Amino acid sequence: MTPEQPPTAEYRIEDLAHLSGATVRTIRAYQDRGLLPRPERRGRANVYGDAHLTRLRQITDLLDRGYTLASIKELLEAWDAGRDLGGVLGLVAEIDGPWTDEKPTRITRNDLNAAFGGTPNEQAVTEAVELGVLVRVPGRDDEFLVPSPQELAVASELHAAGVPLLAISGHLRELRGQVEHIASRFLDFTAEHVFQSFLNHPPTEAETAEATALVRRLRPLAQQTIDAELARAMRTLATRYIHHHLAEALSSGTAGASGPSGPSGLQEPAGLVPEPELLPGAAVASGPAADPRPATGSEAVLLPVAAVQAVRDLVGPENTAAFIAAAAQREAHARAMDALAAAARGTRPAAEDTPGH
Numbered sequence: 001m002t003p004e005q006p007p008t009a010e011y012r013i014e015d016l017a018h019l020s021g022a023t024v025r026t027i028r029a030y031q032d033r034g035l036l037p038r039p040e041r042r043g044r045a046n047v048y049g050d051a052h053l054t055r056l057r058q059i060t061d062l063l064d065r066g067y068t069l070a071s072i073k074e075l076l077e078a079w080d081a082g083r084d085l086g087g088v089l090g091l092v093a094e095i096d097g098p099w100t101d102e103k104p105t106r107i108t109r110n111d112l113n114a115a116f117g118g119t120p121n122e123q124a125v126t127e128a129v130e131l132g133v134l135v136r137v138p139g140r141d142d143e144f145l146v147p148s149p150q151e152l153a154v155a156s157e158l159h160a161a162g163v164p165l166l167a168i169s170g171h172l173r174e175l176r177g178q179v180e181h182i183a184s185r186f187l188d189f190t191a192e193h194v195f196q197s198f199l200n201h202p203p204t205e206a207e208t209a210e211a212t213a214l215v216r217r218l219r220p221l222a223q224q225t226i227d228a229e230l231a232r233a234m235r236t237l238a239t240r241y242i243h244h245h246l247a248e249a250l251s252s253g254t255a256g257a258s259g260p261s262g263p264s265g266l267q268e269p270a271g272l273v274p275e276p277e278l279l280p281g282a283a284v285a286s287g288p289a290a291d292p293r294p295a296t297g298s299e300a301v302l303l304p305v306a307a308v309q310a311v312r313d314l315v316g317p318e319n320t321a322a323f324i325a326a327a328a329q330r331e332a333h334a335r336a337m338d339a340l341a342a343a344a345r346g347t348r349p350a351a352e353d354t355p356g357h
Contacts, residue, residue: 011048013039020056027056035059035073091212099219105149107134109142115156116165124165128155131172179226186222194218239305247302 017024030036036055039046055076062072112134113120128134133152135145146152155168198211303324312320 009050009053011053013046013048016048016052016056019053021060022056030056030059033069033073035069035076091208091215095215099223100148102148102150105146106137107144107146107152109144112144115152116159121165124169127166127169131169131176133172182226183222186225190218243302243305 011019013024013027016022017027020027022030027036031038036052036059039048039052041047058076059072062075063069067075107115109120112125116124125134129136129144132147133155135147137143137145155165155172158168159165194214195211198207308320308324311323315323
C-alpha cells in the first residue's frame with residue numbers, strides 16, 4: 001500500500017506575501033523578471049505553493065548578502081539546471097565581494113562640517129551623495145554612511161589645502177571615469193587570457209572552484225598595478241611640473257633685478273632643459289666671441305635634472321648653483337680665447353677641435 005502523501009500547501013498571492021515578507025507588487029515583479037515560477041491557474045485564481053515560498057526566501061537571502069537581481073537570476077537558473085549552486089554561489093560571492101580591505105564608517109553632520117572648515121555646505125553634501133562618497137541613513141538626517149573613509153579623508157585634506165569643495169567633486173567625477181576605463185581594460189584582459197576557458201560553456205563544479213581560486217589570486221593585482229604605475233607617473237610628472245613652475249616663478253621674480261641673486265637673495269636652482277644637446281660640456285658650434293665683461297643681474301636657466309643632481313652630489317646643495325655658474329664661465333672664457341687665437345691666425349677652429357670643459 002502506497003503511503004499517503006501529505007497535502008501540498010496552496011497560497012493566494014496575499015498569503016504568500018505575508019509568509020515571505022515580500023509585497024504583492026514585488027512578487028509580481030519577480031515573476032515578470034523570471035525569478036519566480038508562474039503560479040498554477042485554478043479557474044479565475046492563481047495558486048502558489050511551497051516552491052514559490054522557498055524561492056522567495058532564497059531571493060531575500062541573496063539580496064541581503066549583496067547580490068544583484070541579475071546575479072540572482074543566473075544563480076537560480078544554474079540551480080534549476082541541476083548544477084550545484086554551492087560552487088556557483090562561491091564564485092559569484094568572490095566576484096561580488098569587497099575589492100578593498102577598507103571598512104565603511106559613519107559620520108555625523110557636525111563632524112562632517114568640522115572636517116571641511118566648520119561651515120555647512122549643502123550643495124557639496126548633495127554632490128557627495130550623488131557620487132556615493134556619502135550615503136544618507138534612512139531616518140537620520142544628521143548622519144551619513146561613509147563607504148570609503150580614505151576617500152573622504154583625501155577630500156578633507158585637499159579642502160584644507162585650499163581646493164574648493166565643488167572643484168574636488170568635479171575632479172572625482174573625471175577621475176572616476178578614467179579609473180572605470182582602466183578597470184574595464186583589466187577585466188577584458190583577464191577575461192581573454194585567464195577566464196576564457198570558463199566562459200564559453202556552463203562550468204563544472206571543479207571549473208567553478210578553479211575560477212573562484214583564480215579570482216581570489218588576481219583580486220589584488222589590479223590594485224597593485226595601479227599603485228605602482230601611479231607612483232611612477234607621479235614621480236616623473238611631479239618633478240617636471242615643480243621644476244617648470246619654479247623656473248617660471250623665478251624667471252618672473254628676477255626680471256629687472258640688479259644683483260647676483262633674485263629678490264630673496266638666493267641663487268636660483270636649476271630645472272629641466274628640453275634640448276639635451278645643450279648639456280654642459282657638449283660640443284656646440286662656434287659663434288661670436290663671448291663678451292668678457294661680467295654680466296649683471298641673474299636669469300633662471302633650465303638644466304637637465306640628472307646633470308643638476310650629479311653636480312649636487314659632487315659639491316653639495318649649497319654650492320651647486322655656484323659650481324654650475326663657474327663651469328659655464330670657464331667654458332665661455334675658453335671659447336673666447338680660442339676665438340681670439342683663431343682670429344689672429346686668420347682661421348676659425350673646427351668644432352671637433354674645440355676643447356670641452
